[in-house]
Amino acid sequence: MSIGIVENLIEQLSKLPGIGRKSAQRLAFFIMGMPEGEARGISEAIVALKESARFCSQCFNITDKELCDICSDPLRDAAKLCVVEEPSNLIVIERTRSYRGLYHVLLGTLSPIDGLTPERLKIRELVERVGRGSIDEVILATNPNTKGEATARYISDLLRPLGVHVSRIAYGLPIGGDIEFADEVTLAKSLEGRRDF
Amino acid sequence: MLIRTEGIVLKTFEYGDADLIATYFTKDHGVLKGFVKGARKFKSRFGSSVEPLTHANLSFLGKENTQLPKVTRSDILNSFQTLREDLATLLAIASVINLLIHLLQEKEPNSRKYDLFLAALKTLEQAENRDVVCLVFRIKFLWMAGYGPRVAECGCCGTRFKGSFGLFYPSYGSLLCRACASKYAQQTATRLGSAAIKFFGQAKSLRFGHILTLRPETATLIEVQNVLNLHISHLTGKKP
Numbered sequence: 001m002s003i004g005i006v007e008n009l010i011e012q013l014s015k016l017p018g019i020g021r022k023s024a025q026r027l028a029f030f031i032m033g034m035p036e037g038e039a040r041g042i043s044e045a046i047v048a049l050k051e052s053a054r055f056c057s058q059c060f061n062i063t064d065k066e067l068c069d070i071c072s073d074p075l076r077d078a079a080k081l082c083v084v085e086e087p088s089n090l091i092v093i094e095r096t097r098s099y100r101g102l103y104h105v106l107l108g109t110l111s112p113i114d115g116l117t118p119e120r121l122k123i124r125e126l127v128e129r130v131g132r133g134s135i136d137e138v139i140l141a142t143n144p145n146t147k148g149e150a151t152a153r154y155i156s157d158l159l160r161p162l163g164v165h166v167s168r169i170a171y172g173l174p175i176g177g178d179i180e181f182a183d184e185v186t187l188a189k190s191l192e193g194r195r196d197f
Numbered sequence: 198m199l200i201r202t203e204g205i206v207l208k209t210f211e212y213g214d215a216d217l218i219a220t221y222f223t224k225d226h227g228v229l230k231g232f233v234k235g236a237r238k239f240k241s242r243f244g245s246s247v248e249p250l251t252h253a254n255l256s257f258l259g260k261e262n263t264q265l266p267k268v269t270r271s272d273i274l275n276s277f278q279t280l281r282e283d284l285a286t287l288l289a290i291a292s293v294i295n296l297l298i299h300l301l302q303e304k305e306p307n308s309r310k311y312d313l314f315l316a317a318l319k320t321l322e323q324a325e326n327r328d329v330v331c332l333v334f335r336i337k338f339l340w341m342a343g344y345g346p347r348v349a350e351c352g353c354c355g356t357r358f359k360g361s362f363g364l365f366y367p368s369y370g371s372l373l374c375r376a377c378a379s380k381y382a383q384q385t386a387t388r389l390g391s392a393a394i395k396f397f398g399q400a401k402s403l404r405f406g407h408i409l410t411l412r413p414e415t416a417t418l419i420e421v422q423n424v425l426n427l428h429i430s431h432l433t434g435k436k437p
Contacts, residue, residue: 153282183276184276
């Protein structure tokens with residue numbers, strides 16, 4: 001076996017985010033020790049993803065069909081729309097199993113410091129979708145940081161004239177954390193957003 | 198190397214899965230970049246202290262002359278959260294932050310400029326017309342950095358300005374009198390009325406506390422803003 005094959009795999013793996021040369025080397029030797037079927041499974045999954053993955057034409061989630069599984073599910077609540085920054089955010093919300101509505105993925109955020117560039121995001125498509133009238137509530141689930149907050153405010157200003165109820169996911173303390181270590185902004189927000197118990 | 202100082206977050210960018218690289222304007226070390234490990238995790242001890250505009254007590258740890266020390270402590274002194282919550286204010290502050298990033302050198306301390314920026318943020322918190330405060334800060338900062346636009350006299354011959362308006366030449370960073378302007382007719386100039394010229398003078402000399410009492414007309418503000426944007430654009434080589 002030529003060492004060039006291993007070297008090539010290490011080089012390819014180190015292109016992945018968070019994988020340095022040492023991690024890539026460890027992965028390459030691990031793959032070498034794997035049963036052939038499993039290694040082939042990984043490579044085929046990567047190729048299949050690249051060949052058939054596309055954005056859902058309605059919500060811009062990643063799918064291999066025209067409409068993703070969520071948009072084409074008749075049991076989902078089509079009157080609720082949750083707006084997220086990236087498809088990875090959608091996966092995390094789905095894992096909670098406490099939301100049964102639809103989604104809209106923006107594919108990014110606005111950055112006020114670097115200049116607003118709403119045309120790069122799927123905001124126009126969101127406004128058109130809400131404008132069609134079948135949605136009662138839009139839940140803005142962008143990240144609770146400066147960029148996510150600016151994006152939520154920008155979208156909220158666009159949607160309010162359409163007469164739709166716009167809500168924002170709650171701010172507060174993470175479960176399992178300790179109040180002692182919370183910063184004052186998070187703690188103040190959690191006090192503002194308290195509710196009857 | 199351990200650096201302990203206070204600073205204000207100018208901007209951040211995401212790095213890796215959960216980390217941030219933050220650009221700070223610090224009191225004792227000028228602009229410093231720091232690596233903030235795990236800052237985007239919900240249970241991170243940094244919490245919201247790495248959000249832009251946060252004024253915090255900071256500690257940086259790294260090898261001597263490292264380009265990117267690790268941020269090991271960030272205790273909030275003032276979060277300036279109300280400024281971050283308003284999109285229009287954030288956009289106005291963005292022009293201030295971009296000017297700072299362009300004209301400040303990394304690791305060159307300048308406590309006067311730092312104090313001016315902190316005073317501007319504190320004034321912004323109380324101000325109704327936050328655009329005016331941002332405009333005034335940019336004018337004050339440019340003068341402090343030695344790049345202030347000259348609008349009181351001709352930039353060529355030094356004749357004091359008289360009349361209802363003057364012509365500002367971005368390539369000179371100055372108004373030019375008629376006699377001098379005739380020599381440079383091929384250069385583009387922007388009209389600057391006497392009220393706008395007066396505003397430039399007030400912005401340069403007044404303290405931030407007094408700025409809240411200024412009530413310039415919208416047309417004057419637009420004129421000042423246009424000239425300032427052209428001037429900064431000429432200095433930085435970036436579009437306004």
